[in-house]
Amino acid sequence: MTPTLQLFLVISATLFCIGLLAVLSRRHAIFILIGIELMLAAANLNFIAFWRFGPQPQPPTGVMIAIFSIAIAAAEAVVGLAMVIAVYRHYRTTNVDQFDQLKG
Amino acid sequence: MNSAAFVVIAILTLAAAFASATLQKLMHAALMFALTFVGIAAFFFLLGAEFVGLVQVFVYVGAVAVLIVFTILLTRRDVQDTGKPNWGGAIIAIAVFGGLLWAILKTPALFIAAPQIEALTVKRIGGVLMTDYVWPLQCVGLLLTAALIGALILVMEDRDEG
Amino acid sequence: MSDSLDQIFIRIKQLLLAPLAGAPDWVMQIASALINIFALLGVFLTLFALISVLERKILARIQNRYGPNRVGPFGLFQPVADGIKMLIKEDIVPARADKVVHFLAPILIAATAILALGVIPYGRNMTPFAIDGGILFFFAVGSTTELAVFMAGWGSNNKFSMLGAMRAIAQMISYELPLIITTFPVVMVVGALSPDAIVVAQNGYSFGVVPHWFVTTPWGAAAFILFFVSGLVESNRTPFDVPEGESEIVAGHMTEYSGFKYATFFMAEYIGMFAISGLAVTLFLGGWHAPIRGLEFIPSYVWFFVKLSILLFIYIWIRGTLPRTRIDQIMNFAWKFMLPMAFTCLVAAAVWHYAGRGVAGWLWSLAVLGIVYIALSILLDTRKKFGTRTYRFAE
Structure with missing residues (x-):
């Protein structure tokens, strides 16, 4: 038995939902970032899997999108973590439920 | 593609991802996060996209994971996630998972094996x-x-x- | 004759694989990989033992003493004695340590160091793990070291460990940029990320004597020096050994490790040094090519290890000669000098390429490098802030 496209999709769906679980159920800002990164990685896995199982030959579009998405995810992580640090300086906490004031 | 390798990598990746989403200690979660991305890079290798796998390891393990651990250090007061988990969120996540799984299993066009490709x-x-x-x-x-x-x-x- | 000597290790491997001829494909793959792994480990652990005693002897000579000379002839069995001592030491784990992380850090650091060795071509047809993106693999694996160092610092739950790990990561991240950017000119000129292609591209001799190694071009020489200095930092060697400055923070991230785990860290550091030097040889010093056409009868792997040994000797020489720099000096040097110079190498390589890769290109790229070097030297001259010395005396 070789893995079919379906198995890869199941794996990536599971990863996505684990990321969603982290985003929706955790209170710590860094966990939320980890969850977002997991969801993006699941999307990347989908892109690569669809490229691999698509009719050949074809241009490596899926691979390109995955590369760009990794770059964008890295930028997102940098800004997100910088925001966590900035917010922590202000509120002395990283619990997202306590960032409930609009006026800083 | 090797199915044994697939099973091993799948178990490793999903376990690491689950651990990084649910562990109480932030530092352990961050390290598990790095392991998850190594696992996903292994999937990319398995799928014939070595370059993306290497970029993934390079960017995530070398840069993003290090950034995360640095942020944990700089916000040292909360190394443990003390807030109560939001169970509503967990239910939504499980519901979304169920929906996705249903959609994937219902689609017969996905039962295809990988075609031969030239190396990328x-x-x-x-x-x-x-x-x-x-x-x-x-x-x-x-x-x-x-x-x-x-x-x-x-x-x-x-x-x-x- | 010389050809068969050149390929002797390949032949031996084929002989070892011959009994498995009828086996399925994956058995052959695993057997071949295992042979490669054991050969790599055997060679480099022997080299590690040898270098650890030679380093002490050379340092001793630099400092006018004898060095280890008791165990075996010329003290050559010193590593065996050291190994036995390390193995029978008590393994102490701090009571408040994060035990799992503390345990995993040395394993991760050693594993990544050994993995990085896999992509280097040691001789003709002698790359253990030939992969298309070999250089990228090297750096992807090498970047994992930072996480391992951090794990060691965090897991030990000790202020010296944490400080050492922070220093190590700060300087490793800063110098990773010049390290990677100085490989770009080579990758750009060759047009491939695989170390084998890079070595093959350095084949041939101009005027019959000057080998086509990239170090013989101005941009190659500049990139080689920058790469070598960054390599010194990445392997935490003197003069950039602030992460484990003994006089300041005990042993940095290795403070809380003893016995075999400490030995693993020590080994990983040396293997990392071998890997960086091996990559420098591959990228700039022509890999396994002979320096003169007449000497090509000597097997290729001999040339590789001769070049590697010369680089390792320079590492030891620098350690015996230079004092430790301050952390702010290291950082300023990285961001203000190394990074602009690394980018200049890229421009100089492009100039060299478009001026025809000949003598004209040589001179043009030298001019580009010279202008930027002089400009940076004037801009970064710290002596401007110093006035003439004035003396104050009590009236």
């Missing part, structure tokens, strides 16, 4: 990146520069407020 060389990726995707590449460069400057401004201390 770095040269080909470079060629495509410099011809068809040169504008997205420039935009990503601009975005990364903006992110760099933005992150620096965000974490810079306000000197006058002191």
Whole structure:
């Protein structure tokens, strides 16, 4: 038995939902970032899997999108973590439920 | 493709991902996060996209994971997630998972094996990146520069407020 | 004759694989990989033992003493004695340590160091793990070291460990940029990310004597020096050994490790040094090519290890000669000098390429490098801040 496209999709769906679980159920800002990164990685896995199982030959579009998405995810992580640090300086906490004031 | 390798990598990746989403200690979660991305890179290797796998390890384990552990260090007061988990969120996640799984299992067109492909060389990726995707590449460069400057401004201390 | 000597290790491997001829494909793959792994480990652990005693002897000579000379002839069995001592030491784990992380850090650091060795071509047809993106693999694996160092610092739950780990990561991240950017000119000129292609591209001799190694071009020489200095930092060697400055923070991230775990860290550091030097040889010093056409009868792997040994000797020499730099000096040097110079190498390589890769290109790229070097030297001259010395005396 070789893995079919379906198995890869199941794996990536599971990863996505684990990321969603982290985003929706955790209170710590860094966990939320980890969850977002997991969801993006699941999307990347989908892109690569669809490229691999698509009719050949074809241009490596899926691979390109995955590369760009990794770059964008890295930028997102940098800004997100910088925001966590900035917010922590202000509120002395990283619990997202306590960032409930609009006026800083 | 080797099915034994697939099963091993799948178990490793999903277990690491689950651990990184649910562990109480932040540092352990961050390390598990790094392991998850190594697992996903292994999937990319299995799918014949070595370059993306290497970039993934390079960017996530070498840069993002290190950034996360640094952030944990700088916000040392909360190394444990003390807030109560939001069970509503967990239910939503499980519901979404069920929906996705139902959709995937219901689609018969997905029962396909991998076709033979020629190896995706770095040269080909470079060629495509410099011809068809040169504008997205420039935009990503601009975005990364903006992110760099933005992150620096965000974490810079306000000197006058002191 | 010389050809068969050159390929002797390949032949031996084929002989070892011959009994498995009828086996399925994956058995052959695993057997071949295992042979490669054991050969790599055997060679480099022997080299590690040898270098650890030679380093002490060379340092001793630099400092006018004898060095280890008791165990075996010329003290050559010193590593055996050291090994036995390390193995029978008590393994102490701090009571408040994060035990799992503390345990995993040395394993991760050693594993990544050994993995990085896999992509280097040691001789003709002698790359253990030939992969298309070999250089990228090297750096992807190498970047994992930072996480391992951090794990060691965090897991130990000790202020010296944490400080050492922070220093190590700060300087490793800063110098990773010049390290990677100085490989770009080579990758750009060759047009491939695989170490084998890079070595093959350095084949041939101009005027019959000057080998086509990239170090013989101005941009190659500049990139080689920058790469070598960054390599010194990445392997935490003197003069950039602030992460484990003994006089300041005990042993940095290795403070809380003893016995075999400490030995693993020590080994990983040396293997990392071998890997960086091996990559420098591959990228700039022509890999396994002979320096003179007349000497090509000597097997290729001999040339590789001769070049590697010369680089390792320079590492030891620098350690015996230079004092430790301050952390702010290291950082300033990285961001203000190394990074602009690394980018200049890229420009100089492009100039060299478009001026025809000949003598004209040589001179043009030298001019580009010279202008930027002089400009940076004037801009970064710290002596401007110093006035003439004035003396104040009590009236």
